[in-house]
Amino acid sequence: MRRWILLSVLFASCGSEQSLEHDLDAIYLDRAPVQPGGAKQGGLLALVGTQAGLRPLLVDTAFPYSSLARGDCPSTPGWTYTGRMDVYDGSNQTDPTAPLRADFNNVGLFDICPGLAGDAATQPYGVLGGPLLSNFAVDFKFPRSASEPASMTLWPGFPGSDDQLAENGQVALRFEPRGSFTVAQGNGEASLALPNSRVVLAACAGPRAAATTDPMQACLRGETGLRSSGENMMLAIGTGEGPLVLSQSAWERLAPTLGIAADAGTTGELYTPFFSPTPDRPPAARFVSMPRLALFQGTTDSNWMGPCSELARARRIEWVLANQANGSCFQACDVSGGQPQATRPYLELAGPLWAAIVPDTSDIIRSLNADVAAKPHVDGIVGAATLAGTRLRIDYQATPQGRAIANCLDGETRDTCFAAPSCPGLGQGQSHTCFGQPWTRSAPACKQ
Amino acid sequence: MGATAIALAAVQANAGPLDDPHVGDTGFSGPTTGDLTAVYWNPAGLGLLQGPQMMLGGSLHTTSVTVERSSIDSQTGTNPGGSAFPSSTGSATTHPFRSPFVPGSFFALGAGIGRRFGIAVALYSPFSTRLDMSSAADAPTRYHLVSMRLDHMALTPGIAIHASDSIQLGVATGFLFPSAHLVFDEDLAMAQGGPAEAPATSARYDLATRGVIAPSYFLSVGADYRRGRFALGIAYTSAPLGTGGAMNLPMDNVRIGAPGDQAMCTADQPDCLFGQVSYHLPSIYSLGSSWQASRRWSISGMVRWLRYGSHDKVSILISGPGSQTVLGQSVPDHLVLYRGFVDSLDVRGRVVFDNKQFRASGTLRVETSAVPASHVNAAAIDGTKLEPSIAAEMHVWRQLRLGASYAFRWMLPVDTGTSVFDPTAASTCNAARGDLATPACRARMDGQARPSAAGTYHMWQQTLTVYTTVGL
Numbered sequence: 052m053r054r055w056i057l058l059s060v061l062f063a064s065c066g067s068e069q070s071l072e073h074d075l076d077a078i079y080l081d082r083a084p085v086q087p088g089g090a091k092q093g094g095l096l097a098l099v100g101t102q103a104g105l106r107p108l109l110v111d112t113a114f115p116y117s118s119l120a121r122g123d124c125p126s127t128p129g130w131t132y133t134g135r136m137d138v139y140d141g142s143n144q145t146d147p148t149a150p151l152r153a154d155f156n157n158v159g160l161f162d163i164c165p166g167l168a169g170d171a172a173t174q175p176y177g178v179l180g181g182p183l184l185s186n187f188a189v190d191f192k193f194p195r196s197a198s199e200p201a202s203m204t205l206w207p208g209f210p211g212s213d214d215q216l217a218e219n220g221q222v223a224l225r226f227e228p229r230g231s232f233t234v235a236q237g238n239g240e241a242s243l244a245l246p247n248s249r250v251v252l253a254a255c256a257g258p259r260a261a262a263t264t265d266p267m268q269a270c271l272r273g274e275t276g277l278r279s280s281g282e283n284m285m286l287a288i289g290t291g292e293g294p295l296v297l298s299q300s301a302w303e304r305l306a307p308t309l310g311i312a313a314d315a316g317t318t319g320e321l322y323t324p325f326f327s328p329t330p331d332r333p334p335a336a337r338f339v340s341m342p343r344l345a346l347f348q349g350t351t352d353s354n355w356m357g358p359c360s361e362l363a364r365a366r367r368i369e370w371v372l373a374n375q376a377n378g379s380c381f382q383a384c385d386v387s388g389g390q391p392q393a394t395r396p397y398l399e400l401a402g403p404l405w406a407a408i409v410p411d412t413s414d415i416i417r418s419l420n421a422d423v424a425a426k427p428h429v430d431g432i433v434g435a436a437t438l439a440g441t442r443l444r445i446d447y448q449a450t451p452q453g454r455a456i457a458n459c460l461d462g463e464t465r466d467t468c469f470a471a472p473s474c475p476g477l478g479q480g481q482s483h484t485c486f487g488q489p490w491t492r493s494a495p496a497c498k499q
Numbered sequence: 500m501g502a503t504a505i506a507l508a509a510v511q512a513n514a515g516p517l518d519d520p521h522v523g524d525t526g527f528s529g530p531t532t533g534d535l536t537a538v539y540w541n542p543a544g545l546g547l548l549q550g551p552q553m554m555l556g557g558s559l560h561t562t563s564v565t566v567e568r569s570s571i572d573s574q575t576g577t578n579p580g581g582s583a584f585p586s587s588t589g590s591a592t593t594h595p596f597r598s599p600f601v602p603g604s605f606f607a608l609g610a611g612i613g614r615r616f617g618i619a620v621a622l623y624s625p626f627s628t629r630l631d632m633s634s635a636a637d638a639p640t641r642y643h644l645v646s647m648r649l650d651h652m653a654l655t656p657g658i659a660i661h662a663s664d665s666i667q668l669g670v671a672t673g674f675l676f677p678s679a680h681l682v683f684d685e686d687l688a689m690a691q692g693g694p695a696e697a698p699a700t701s702a703r704y705d706l707a708t709r710g711v712i713a714p715s716y717f718l719s720v721g722a723d724y725r726r727g728r729f730a731l732g733i734a735y736t737s738a739p740l741g742t743g744g745a746m747n748l749p750m751d752n753v754r755i756g757a758p759g760d761q762a763m764c765t766a767d768q769p770d771c772l773f774g775q776v777s778y779h780l781p782s783i784y785s786l787g788s789s790w791q792a793s794r795r796w797s798i799s800g801m802v803r804w805l806r807y808g809s810h811d812k813v814s815i816l817i818s819g820p821g822s823q824t825v826l827g828q829s830v831p832d833h834l835v836l837y838r839g840f841v842d843s844l845d846v847r848g849r850v851v852f853d854n855k856q857f858r859a860s861g862t863l864r865v866e867t868s869a870v871p872a873s874h875v876n877a878a879a880i881d882g883t884k885l886e887p888s889i890a891a892e893m894h895v896w897r898q899l900r901l902g903a904s905y906a907f908r909w910m911l912p913v914d915t916g917t918s919v920f921d922p923t924a925a926s927t928c929n930a931a932r933g934d935l936a937t938p939a940c941r942a943r944m945d946g947q948a949r950p951s952a953a954g955t956y957h958m959w960q961q962t963l964t965v966y967t968t969v970g971l
Contacts, residue, residue, distance in 0.1 A: 074944040075816070075833035076933055140932065150934030206833065208747060210775035211818045215751070219771050220821040442821075458821030470821065489767050 071186055073153035077202040079142035080110065083169030085293035085405060085436045086338070087320050091197050092436040093169040093293025094324075097141035098149050099177050105139055105149055106176035109168050109324050110203060111291025112184055112445060113432050115230045115245050115418065118161040119177035125327065129162030131243065136160065138179065142200040153205065158183060165324035167334075169293050178291065178324055181230060181248030185453075188446040191290060194460060195440040195467070209446040209456060213396075216456055217472030218484050222396040224455045226250050226349035228447065229287075229429075232421040244423070250288040250445055250455055251429055253347040255281040255358040256301075257309045260342070260401075261366045263373035270367060270384040275356055278384070279363040282308055284430040286346070287419055288445070288455065292323050292434035295344065295406040298416045301430035302339070302408045315339055321407045325415040336407040343401035344437065350452055358397075365394035365471060369486040371494050372474075380497035389496055390476045394485075398457040399469040404437050440468040516838075516869055516879045517626045517649070517780065518805055520845055523605045525556070525966055526860045526890020526904040527851060529801045530732030530787030531723065534968070535607035538621035538657045541721035541734035541785060542669030545617035546659035551610035556966030557595040558603035562630060564589040564880055568639040568954035576686075576695030576922030578953045584639035589632035589877065602627035602650055605966065609657075617659045617669075625675075625736075626651040626780055632877055634682070636698040640877035642950040643836075643920075645682040645703070647878055651746075651780070652676045657719070667723040674714040675739060679748050679776060680707040681815075683836075683878070686950055687758065687829060692926040696950055702757045702830050706774045706815065709751035715739035721785075728791035738782040744809050750774035753817060761825045772826070774817045778838070779809040799849045807840035807869040812946045835946030838879055839919065843869040859891045864908075873919045876952035882913040898970035903963070910958040917953065924948035 083093040099108035099119060106124075119136055120126055138153040140146075165178045190204035213223035230249030235242035258281030270278045282305040289296070297305070306313045314337075321336035328334040347358040356364070364385050371379045371391070381391045409415060419429040440463040444456040459468035474485035477492035484490070523536030530540050533547020535554040566587045572580030595604030602624035609619025627650045632640045657671030681704075688700035721734030738744030753772035755763050764771035787801035813836040819826040826832050849862040863886070870881035885908070892902030925948040927939035934940050942948050 072935065072944070074933065074935065074940070075814070075835065150932040150940075151936040152933060154935060206816055207777060207814065208775055208816065209818060210749060210816050211773035212749070215773050216818070218768060219819065461823045484768065 069158045070156040071153075072156070073205045075204065075206055077192075077204045078138065078152040079140050079200040079202050081141045081144050082197070082201055082435065083109075083173045083293060085169060085434075086407070087170040087322070089169070089293070090436075092439055094291040094435055095191070095201055095203065096144060096168065096173075096175070097152075097179065097203070098139035098144065100137035100139065100151075101176055105147060107144060107168070107173065108138060108141070108177050108179055109165060109175040109291040110179045110184075111289055111324055112181055112189075112250055113287045113289030113419070114165070114178045114180035114291055114324055115182070115232065115249065116161050116234075117158065117178055117180040117183045118163040118165060120164040121162050124164035124174050124176050126164055128164070131159060131161055133157055134160050136177065136179070136183070155183060164327075166326045167322040167328070168291065168324060169322055171322065173322070175324065181228075182246050184445070185228065185246070185248040185447040188444060188448055190442070190444045191438075192442050192460065193435055193438045193440065195463070201435070208448045209444055213454065213473070217396065220470060220472065220484065220487060221456050221458045222398050222470045222472050224252055224346060224348045224396060224398070224457065225452045226252060226455060227452055229422055229426055231423050233423060248447070249419075250349070250453065251285055252288065252349040252455065253358040254284045254286045254433070255279075255345040255347070255362045256284050256297075256305050257281045257341050258343060258345060258359060258362055263370050265370070267370065267374075267379065268367055268382070270382040272383045275360050275364060275384045279359040280308065281345070281359040281362065283357045283359050285349070285427050287429055287432045288443070289432035290435050292432050293436045294321070294338070294434050295341070295404050295431065295437045296321070296323070296415060296434060297406050297408050297431040298411045299408055300411050302406075305341070309341060311339065316408065319407075321409060323415055325418050326413070336409050339406050339408060340403040341406050342403055343399060344404055344433070345397045345399045346433065346457070347395055347397050361395040362397060364392065365397060365474070368392075368394055368474060369471070372485055372488070372490045372492070375494045379494050381494060382497055386496040387476075390478060391492070391496070393476045394471070394474045396473040397471050398441065399471065400437060400441070401467055516840070516881050517628050517810065519602060519625060519627055520803070520864070520866065521558075521906065521962065522623050522625050523556070523607070523621070525892065525902050526862065526888060527858065527892065529789070529799055529847075529849070530721070530734055530785045531725075531730040531789045531799065533723075535609050535619055535621065536605070537659075537669070538607055538609070538619050538655050538671055539623060539625065541723060541732045541787070542657040542671040542719050543659050543667040543721040543723035543732065543734070545609060545619050545657055545669050546611075546661050546667030546723065548609055548611035548617040548619065551971040552968060553971060554605065554607045554966065554968045556605040556964060558962050558964040559594040560592070560603050560962045561960065562591040563959045564630060564632070564877075565957040566632075566640055566877060566954055569951070571695060571951060573695060574693040576689070576693065576950050578918070578951050587633055587639045589630050589640070591629040591631055593627070593629055600652055602629070615661055618657070620654070620656040622652065622654050624650060624652050630877070636701075641684040642686055642696065643683060643952055644877035645684065646680065647682070648678075648680040650678050655719070665724055665726050669721045669723070671719040673717045673719065675717055676714045677712055677746055677748050678708045679750070681776065685831060685834065686922070689922050689925040689948065689950070690929045695922055700758055702755055704815070704834070705754040705756070706750040706776065707752040708748055712748060715746060716741065729788070731788045732786070734785045736783045736785075738780050738806070738809065744779045744782070745777055746780055748776045750776055755817075755826070755830060757825060757830050761830070763819055763824055763826050763830070765820060765822070768820065771820045772817055774815060777814040779811070781806045781810060795852055795854055797851045797853070799851070801847050803845040805843045805845065805869065808842050810838050810840040812836060812838050835944070836878065837874070837919065837946035837949070839871065839874040840869045840879070841871060843867045855894075857891070857893045860889065862888045862890070864888065868913075872913050872915050873917060875913050875915050875956055876918075876920065880910070880913070880956050880958050882910045882956070882958075884908055884910045900968045901965070902967070903965045906962045908960040913956045915953050915956070918951045919947050920949045920952050921947055922950050
């Protein structure tokens with residue numbers, strides 16, 4: 052048996068230079084349903100030019116490759132080719148005169164129909180996946196109202212340092228792209244390596260609610276982890292999926308902290324591009340509701356405590372800043388050398404959030420963890436419906452790591468969306484915009 | 500006494516729209532010369548250095564521009580029409596006499612080592628462009644340029660080795676530190692079909708870098724061959740490496756003056772705008788030869804091929820507050836300024852007289868335009884250029900040489916004919932919902948959906964340079 056390992060870069064170019072033509076304006080998109088019969092708040096849908104006319108194109112940051120079926124869908128999966136993907140405005144999926152908004156030529160594509168998106172009636176003919184999107188800084192808008200179209204804007208980069216964006220109330224979450232793995236053709240004749248392009252972030256799932264009007268939470272040195280709530284997870288950002296998708300094992304860790312039985316919820320159908328259902332493989336999933344989710348950076352460093360502990364610290368420091376007039380003080384576990392610790396930027400989403408629980412052996416969870424190199428286990432996907440009310444700019448081109456820049460859209464409240472940029476360890480009298488407010492530190496460290 | 504040679508000699512002028520064609524040009528330098536300017540011209544020439552030496556030079560450079568814009572229709576902005584413009588002038592003066600870190604300066608240190616190696620490091624500005632046009636609210640050129648400063652200081656160490664008695668090979672790695680300040684107006688009514696170029700519906704963009712920006716990198720390689728009276732030099736200087744030739748400048752000082760003083764930022768965060776400007780720099784091939792015609796006379800010729808074709812546009816991106824403001828709504832947060840440059844050739848012929856104590860040269864330079872006539876606008880003025888220059892240098896003392904040069908550059912007047920800039924493309928594209936299959940939207944994508952720049956452009960430049968070389 053012959054077997055070739057092809058570099059994805061070569062695959063993408065195949066001797067001709069790829070051309071990515073687009074302007075810098077928004078490309079409007081439709082939404083797939085979150086689940087059959089559900090609201091059209093799910094995966095992002097553009098249109099793509101095919102020989103048969105314009106067909107749905109799923110825009111999915113979590114999908115590990117880009118595909119465009121050369122025939123009708125559904126069809127028998129083909130292999131790879133170097134081709135053209137003409138992306139059209141998707142805001143009206145039945146408009147045969149939709150305007151051409153981007154033209155990707157000589158790009159590496161799979162001749163594969165992806166799985167259904169949201170319901171059995173929404174069959175994309177292709178996926179604009181991570182490898183193509185990672186050529187840009189992609190600006191996604193996820194309006195909460197179904198009457199406003201979602202949009203995607205392709206920029207070559209995004210201006211502003213993380214600190215500058217923080218002063219503007221925007222959260223910059225750094226990540227190392229993941230998802231590189233080797234795929235083989237059905238008969239094993241050839242294989243190729245897919246590039247890293249997936250955005251995976253740390254998340255604190257199901258933390259308890261918090262407000263600056265709550266009673267003070269005491270925390271002695273070394274108790275940082277003890278005072279946290281919620282469950283640490285690693286989640287991919289998937290703009291082609293609808294709900295929050297969690298593996299069964301992740302849910303079994305989370306359910307007790309929420310006080311919910313592990314087998315709670317209702318059985319339903321989950322259609323994602325990762326999975327093509329057949330009569331003997333129905334798209335079964337269990338749907339549950341969870342209160343909130345906080346997204347953090349996907350990278351770690353020597354001071355990283357994990358998302359739930361970082362969230363608890365950020366909330367305590369916010370509480371102190373908000374209550375300085377009442378003589379508040381920084382808790383011992385949040386102070387180092389007399390100065391409060393810097394908080395990590397995070398995006399808190401609340402809802403309730405609709406989550407689909409799938410087996411750990413499902414195609415979607417296995418695909419998320421198919422990296423060639425060993426990486427922290429990915430527990431699921433933050434789908435487009437979970438991101439309602441946010442603007443998320445995935446700056447793949449940023450250095451030294453990619454960054455996901457997030458903020459809440461106008462009209463969102465703290466009960467639904469809260470963007471908390473990093474608050475640096477303020478010295479006495481120093482000021483900075485923290486937790487949406489311009490603060491000057493006057494509070495001391497608490498005495499142990 | 501009087502050893503300062505206030506000579507009538509050749510040198511420096513900001514040519515092309517970006518390139519400085521006379522960096523380290525003493526009026527005697529080129530791809531075949533073995534002095535410290537070889538760091539720029541051809542690093543192989545460093546192999547001919549003798550002993551340690553230092554070179555310091557500075558150029559006073561002036562640019563004068565006159566633009567006679569064609570009339571426009573007051574509603575559509577197309578040519579011709581009932582709205583005529585007065586003649587508009589612009590100018591720029593640069594000199595390094597207050598700070599050495601500006602265009603026109605050249606500082607280098609180097610040494611020949613054991614007749615085998617030559618090493619040097621130089622600070623100079625290979626690419627720069629500066630021009631100030633009228634800033635009045637109704638200035639004819641304001642939609643393309645109010646003011647521009649685009650500087651690139653290079654810190655470049657180089658080394659050369661004698662590969663044989665007649666061949667030197669050299670390499671230099673440069674660190675390119677950019678800085679920029681760009682001011683222009685944007686016609687916000689264009690997408691709605693007019694009225695054209697009305698000050699009441701225009702926004703002024705003022706973007707500048709702050710502090711020192713992380714450098715880009717480039718590489719120069721060269722070879723030098725000499726046999727008897729003949730010398731031949733060839734060199735290649737890359738565009739910025741690792742970015743496909745692109746420069747991406749963070750613009751940390753951004754101001755947008757929107758109509759009606761609409762606020763871009765909130766009161767508690769007045770400096771909320773940050774930008775990024777992206778463009779491409781050219782790579783350069785240089786070829787030169789010289790012939791020692793007699794004991795005191797030599798002639799030389801040189802050609803530079805500037806690969807300007809990659810400099811097709813300047814992209815500007817701006818980010819603002821997370822909450823919604825007029826930025827990104829009625830005031831664009833992204834702009835593309837079309838450039839559409841083409842490769843140009845810079846050809847020079849030179850005669851040099853040298854009697855060891857004194858030398859003088861006369862040079863005639865001809866450079867083809869990097870900007871097709873229809874693409875010319877106030878921010879990219881270029882045409883076929885003629886530049887005579889003279890230079891003189893004398894040994895003031897055994898180890899000290901002083902030189903000076905003067906160059907006058909005249910650009911043949913450029914009549915743009917039908918401008919590539921089409922103000923109606925913005926509204927036509929808007930009506931087509933941004934359909935890139937339409938010519939109007941492709942024009943908008945490329946940055947051509949801007950007010951017309953049709954007219955006649957004139958430019959003159961003068962450069963006076965003084966320099967000294969000291970043997971250490």
